[in-house]
Amino acid sequence: MEDEKENLFFEPHKRGLMKTPLKASTAVNLPLPESQPDFGPLTTPTKPKEIAQGEPWTPTANLKMLISAASPEIRSRDEKRGLFDNRNELPEAKDSLHEHLSGDEYEKSQPSRKEKSLGLLCLKFLERYPKYPNLALNNDICLDEVAGDLKVERRRIYDIVNVLESLHMVSRLAKNRYTWHGRHNLNQTLQALKSTAEKNRYAKQIMMIKKKEYEQEFDFTKGCSIEDHIIKDDTGQNGQPDVCFVELPGMEFRAASVNSRKEKSLRVMSQKFVMLFLVSTPQIVSLEIAAKILIGEDHVEDLDKSKFKTKIRRLYDIANVLSSLKLIKKVHVTEERGRKPAFKWIGPEISPNPSDLEVEKSMIKVPADSVSGCSPVITFTSSDLEVRRSSKENCAKNLFSTCGKPNFTRHQSLIKLVKSIESDRRKINSAPSSPVKTNKAESSQNSAPFQSKMADLAAICKMQLEEQSSEPRNKVKVQLARSGPCKPVAPLDTPVNAELELTASSLTQSLGVVPLLPSPLSSAVPVILPQAPSGPPYAIYLQPAHAQSMTPPQGLSPTVCSTPSSKATRSKDPADATTEKAAKDTAKPSASTRPGSLLPVPERQGTKNRDREAARERGSKRASVFEDSASKKKFKEDLKGLENVSATLFPSGYLIPLAQCPSLGAESILSSTENSGTVSPSHRIYSSPIAGVIPVTSSELTGVNFPSFPVTSFKLMVSPTPVAAVPVGSSPALTSSHAIPVQNPSSAIVNLTLQHLGLIPPGVQVSASPGPGTVPVSPRIEAVSVAPDSTGTQQGRATRYDSPVPGHNQPNGQSVAVTGAQQPVPVTPKGSQLVVESFFRTPGGPTKPTGSACTDSDGASKTSVGTLFVPQRKLEVSTEDAH
DNA sequence: GATTCCCGCCAAAGA
């Protein structure tokens, strides 16, 4: 039926422009283009009021109106049936009613809250456009016009559009103008989101949160505040890079503004929310859990209840829109604590990438997550080396893949960073870039036209890179290299891994990349999501690190661990000792209770602040919100100093190569205090994020195919940035980063990445000079910070530059230019687009028509497969999910 | 009392 609408799309903006959105109060249903085919493009929407005036309100109409007002369901049903013929009449009705009814009566006739709901508004909005519009037609959307037509504030339209944009159903064309794509890109987007979610181990996070809840309920009576949850969650997310936004090639954001506030934007939240569904089994997600996960990514600043409430509000907004899209529906999950509002995914099933299934063959298992007892194991294919090797090309490609994306998220922290390293960047940037995204949403569909241009850009970039590469630069030696973060971890983990191997295979989660360090850094790092070979190409941007993010979130994590229950469970594992130790190194600093930290002074400061904060939060949750705010502010201020330091070291806003994730995951595991103990081979309880805990024996585990943790192997595009893994930002990393003078972030990143990938020997360093050619398109790309030292887990962060880098063409990766400093200058949209597409292309994946250099590398692109085993610690409670 | 979520203030970003 939706198809029916195809080709019926009318260009709203051509129908009369309403510069100023009408007041919501006057809102009434307006005729939609679809419903009024008569409307020519140039047709001027009838003005209800005008029409109404002078027209007698018939008793029948009056009755109709009253019924409609009194019974939203009826009205809604009428709308759905397309029988809302009175749409035009409604305004009249209002006026008439106003005249005929007394004040109270009139008020009653006013649209109820439900009628003004965002969901209903979204339905109206959607009615205006065909689900599958003819792309050849002009599908522009003028927000003002829509707002006017729907008689709502433009603000509300933004809410809808932002969510739709997160699904790439619309894309911003220009100020006040969007392009309607309908559902053409929906599946692709969902696929990308799912892959991203897997990489981010959202399923695991959900599970952990649930687990913690259970623990709190049963293990100790002391109530835990939201803050506690959040903090713990944070820990659980170790190192998980915050995903800013998943873009599809050609669908990049156009407005820098869009990126500026990205980290908290409705778009990002919407994507994350959707991701939760895509990786959950059953696909039901409660708002509470979703909020916690989302907040967790925002770190310290979001630890108070007010933030939680705000998040919930936003989730409702998003949920309403998604409901209107028929992607989710509201349900309730009943748990020990009572019913919780939740939403169930009713949208299209997104099948895992075919390639994902391959992964499981031989893998090296590393306890991925220390989080409370559940220690998921990240498995890497034995062919990892090969992957790395091949990754060279990918690496180069990845490093520059982002070139094309001028509009990466740019976080404030980035701005700071940018300033601090501005001088460096100047050297680097030469390429002209425009902040504006040239690509239209449609571009994704019509990339061909850009191919040649993109190819040119790629060539240019390549040249520039080569030039740069020739330049010797100071390099920061990053020992991340081959062993990468994993190395240090490996020894410790070995025993655990063995166990895991025995039991875990079945439980593996498809989290290929697990950037899981809870480190705040992660949030700061922009990540490039590896795309499944078969999956649609997409880029994920890590959320720019907040100042807070820079500080080790782990500080919080320790807290989590400290919980009695968690400790008990964790300690059980023999591996714990080792892992914990490692974790301590990383986490301690952050631990509120542990003053002594390995962190450098700045870090400590931050840690202290954090600790203070954490202590305050936990100890005296009661602190008023105001206090929290004040303290937070103070904390932020305190962090500023740190931020400057860390910022430079850990620029945020990069794309992180997922391929690196494994290592990260390993690190995260180590860093996480909880992980090791969690897995007991013999008897485990599996808890599905959604469903709750299911006791499973090891044998069961192996034999059982967990729906919730389907093992999917995914190919990671070897992103140039091993750094990505770095982001994992374990606190140690931060520390190290500070300690290490990174003169040239890019160089460090490159080295790190290469080493990490095994492309170059640890000792070898490649100088990456950000060349003008590299043109880090987006400012977001920043220097990479590496944390070589402590624990060996380094968390370097690679920042991704948006510059289209021909680098991918260079197998060696030497030429890879990583600009530590990015030029603020945005890359030309075209270039960016090109980059993006090619960048994400996996060999198996959609072939890129464009002959851009990127493609070359693609062919070679390797993906590292990562499997995450998530053996569950025994949870005694199971959640009941409403379906 | 809890859940939903509308509403619009106001600041950031853009033109």
Add this chain to the structure above:
DNA sequence: TCTTTGGCGGGAATC
């Protein structure tokens, strides 16, 4: 400087 965007949270409608 004005406009566009959109984060945010008060508080009211509903449950």
